[in-house]
Amino acid sequence: MQFVESKNLKPGMRIAKPIYNKMGVMLYERDTLLTPAGIKSIENFGLIGIFILEPAEPLPPLSEEDIQFEQFQTIYMFRAKEIMDKLQQQKEPDTLSSLVENIISKYGSLDHKMNFTQNLRSSADFVYKHAISTAILATMIANVMHCTPSDKLNITTAALLYDLGYLFVPRKILDKSDVDMTEEDDKVIHECRKRGYALLDPEGNRYGLNQEIFTIIHQVHVSLSTKRVDDLKTKKFSRAAKILIVADMFDQLTAMSLNQAPISEVSTVRYLRQYPERYSSNVVSALSHCIHILPVGSSIDLSTGDKGIVLMENSQNFLAPVVLNIRDNHIYDLSNPMVAAKIQIIDIMKTMDNRIVIDETTLKQFSSDSKIKNTLNKYKEKENKIKFRK
Numbered sequence: 001m002q003f004v005e006s007k008n009l010k011p012g013m014r015i016a017k018p019i020y021n022k023m024g025v026m027l028y029e030r031d032t033l034l035t036p037a038g039i040k041s042i043e044n045f046g047l048i049g050i051f052i053l054e055p056a057e058p059l060p061p062l063s064e065e066d067i068q069f070e071q072f073q074t075i076y077m078f079r080a081k082e083i084m085d086k087l088q089q090q091k092e093p094d095t096l097s098s099l100v101e102n103i104i105s106k107y108g109s110l111d112h113k114m115n116f117t118q119n120l121r122s123s124a125d126f127v128y129k130h131a132i133s134t135a136i137l138a139t140m141i142a143n144v145m146h147c148t149p150s151d152k153l154n155i156t157t158a159a160l161l162y163d164l165g166y167l168f169v170p171r172k173i174l175d176k177s178d179v180d181m182t183e184e185d186d187k188v189i190h191e192c193r194k195r196g197y198a199l200l201d202p203e204g205n206r207y208g209l210n211q212e213i214f215t216i217i218h219q220v221h222v223s224l225s226t227k228r229v230d231d232l233k234t235k236k237f238s239r240a241a242k243i244l245i246v247a248d249m250f251d252q253l254t255a256m257s258l259n260q261a262p263i264s265e266v267s268t269v270r271y272l273r274q275y276p277e278r279y280s281s282n283v284v285s286a287l288s289h290c291i292h293i294l295p296v297g298s299s300i301d302l303s304t305g306d307k308g309i310v311l312m313e314n315s316q317n318f319l320a321p322v323v324l325n326i327r328d329n330h331i332y333d334l335s336n337p338m339v340a341a342k343i344q345i346i347d348i349m350k351t352m353d354n355r356i357v358i359d360e361t362t363l364k365q366f367s368s369d370s371k372i373k374n375t376l377n378k379y380k381e382k383e384n385k386i387k388f389r390k
Contacts, residue, residue, distance in 0.1 A: 001057065003120065005049040009039045016051035016060065017070065022078035024071050031059055048122045066115055072106060073119060076132045084127065084164060087199050093207060100135075100156045107139045108152050114140075116265075116291040121257045123174035127166045130251060135159035137247035140290040141283060145243070150210075155240045157209070158216040162244065165189075165196025177260040190225050197221065216240045220248065223278060232277045242280040246272060246287055249279065264348045265293045266319070293318040299349040304342075307349075308332075319345055 001016050011034055019028040019042070027045075028038065031053070042050065053059070076099065083093040116137070121129050138159040142152045166174070169192045173185050201207065202214045219241035226232055237245070253268045263271075269288060272279040294300070298310040300323065311331065312322040320335040323345070334340050 001051055001053055001060065003049055004052045006039075006043050006047055009034060009042065009050070009052075011036055011039065014053040014055070014057075016053045018067065019045075019047070019050065020071055020074040021045070022075065024075040026071075030062070046124075048124070049120070051120075063115070066117065069114070069117065070119070073129075073132060076103065076135075077125070077128045080128045080131050080160060083160070084131075084167060087161075087164065088167065090199075096157065096160070096207075100153060100160065103135055103139055103156055104152050107136050108143050108156070110140060110143060110290075113290060113292050113295075115295065116254075118251070118255050118262075121255055123171050126174060126257070127163060130166075130255070131160050131163060133251045133255065134163075134244070134247045137251060137287070137290070138243050141243050141247060141286045142240075144286040144289050145239070145283070147240075147243075151240060154210055154212045154216060155243055158213045158220070158240070159244055159247065161200060161213070162217045162220050162248075163193070163196070164199055165193035168192040168195050186227075193221055193224070212240070216244060220244050224248075229275055229277050239280075239283075242283050243286075246279050246283040250287060265291070266345065266348050269293060269318075288318050294321055294345070294348060301346040301349065303344040303346055308345075321345075 004013065013034045015028050015030060015032045015034065018026050018030050020026055027041070032038070034042075079095060079099045083096050083099065086093045116133075118133055119129060135156050139152060139156045142155045147155065166189075169189055173181075173188060176185065197217060200209065200214070200217075202218075205211075205214075216238065219237045222235065223232065223237065223241070223245050226235070249272065250265075250268055253271065254262050254265055256262050269284060272284045272287075273281065292313070294310050294313065296310055296313060300308045300310060302308050302323075302325065304325075306325050306327045308323040308325050310321045311324050314320045314322075314335055317335065320333075320340060322331060322333050322335075323343075324331055325343075332339050332343055334343065334345070
């Protein structure tokens with residue numbers, strides 16, 4: 001699979017991911033062969049490019065939930081753009097509440113982990129895609145942390161609006177990678193954030209937003225503008241703000257863009273855990289219970305230099321699953337301290353569109369051995385007993 005910019009698309013190329021319009025109607029199914037008319041349509045649709053399959057490459061695995069998630073992301077992104085356009089024009093964002101309620105209804109009461117995939121971003125659509133992804137993440141975290149319905153409303157609304165100021169950040173700054181950002185760029189972004197906050201009219205509150213929303217956004221901006229971690233020790237943030245701070249950084253680090261490669265969810269969570277003063281440990285833990293960090297079927301790099309596959313997730317510690325070492329075809333339970341002292345997970349291997357490399361169907365090839373099956377069943381029984389005790 002490879003990403004091809006719209007200007008380089010050719011007839012006969014195979015589409016790797018479905019393409020939807022702003023209403024969520026599928027325009028092109030996966031495995032569709034591009035035509036001249038289709039390429040023109042993609043260009044007119046404003047897409048910077050799409051993922052293309054190699055001629056003999058099989059379709060990547062996608063569950064029904066994965067497909068729906070990508071569809072909702074597209075719908076929500078266009079709704080977010082409409083809302084932000086109205087705010088720029090100082091008009092009533094009359095669809096804001098319905099978007100918030102829709103996100104909460106879909107992701108505010110999930111009883112299982114989900115795959116959190118993201119679309120490729122450019123400086124032209126970064127603001128809207130970042131707002132939607134952060135809002136969904138924050139909503140799921142709020143659910144795991146048993147926030148009240150009113151708290152969920154405030155958190156989700158704040159997540160959609162807190163980075164409104166990025167609409168005013170010059171494109172030349174948005175196109176820079178993190179390593180190329182200067183102190184002057186940071187100052188420009190800070191001023192743009194203040195400008196975006198002013199659009200919400202916190203003094204007059206012409207749009208009737210809950211005052212808690214302004215508090216959350218203000219606290220998040222304080223955290224984002226405080227560069228030294230030690231300076232955060234004297235500051236107090238609400239639980240809602242802490243949720244949004246974690247969701248913001250997780251999304252930024254794992255999102256795909258044209259000018260910066262994402263890092264894996266594993267590396268991102270490890271990074272967040274390094275700075276508990278900025279990223280609440282409780283919130284980071286809740287995040288790991290919302291989404292699959294190391295899902296079954298993940299291809300992983302082990303500290304021994306071997307490659308492995310996750311056979312069973314660990315509900316208590318995602319870094320200690322049951323894995324299969326491909327080299328020796330042995331199963332290792334990384335929740336066992338004696339095993340973990342010798343073998344650790346370094347990172348996860350991803351495809352170009354940020355998905356796991358091996359799906360569950362392929363995984364069956366590695367677990368057909370009766371000895372392996374029996375061993376895996378024992379681990380499953382152990383995990384179920386732990387869940388039952390809870």
